[in-house]
Structure formats: C-alpha cells, structure tokens
Amino acid sequence: MSNTSSAALLTAGTRPAVRFELSPASDGTELVLIDEVEPSAAARNAVGWEGCLDLLEGRPSAPDQ
DSSP states (O other): OOOOOEEEEEOOTTSOOEEEEEEEETTEEEEEEEEOOOGGGHHHHHHHHHHHHHHHTTOOOOOOO
16 A cells, blocks of 8 residues: 555635545545635535535435435
C-alpha cells in the first residue's frame, strides 16, 4: 500500500470550495471532506453530506424530513 494522499478541490463560480482528501488507512481509505460554506448553510450541508457518506458506506440514508 502506498502512503501517498490524493486531493481534489471543487468550485462552482463564486461559491465556496469543497475539498476531498483521500489517504491510505489500515482498513481501506480515509476520506476527509472539507466544505467551505457560509455559517448559515453549515447545518443544512452537514445533513446532506451525512446522507451521501452513509450511502458510500452501504448504509441507507435517512428519509427527507
């Protein structure tokens, strides 16, 4: 297993950036997600990312409230 990390930075116009960092881990790959959002959008975005990450891990995401 390589010890190198990979990163991607996504931007959309003037919107804040989203950065993904992938690093080797003993049980697979570690994902670090950094979402540069306005404070007023942080809670909403956290719920959205939580659902996406649940799906990546094979867990069902919570239904929309």
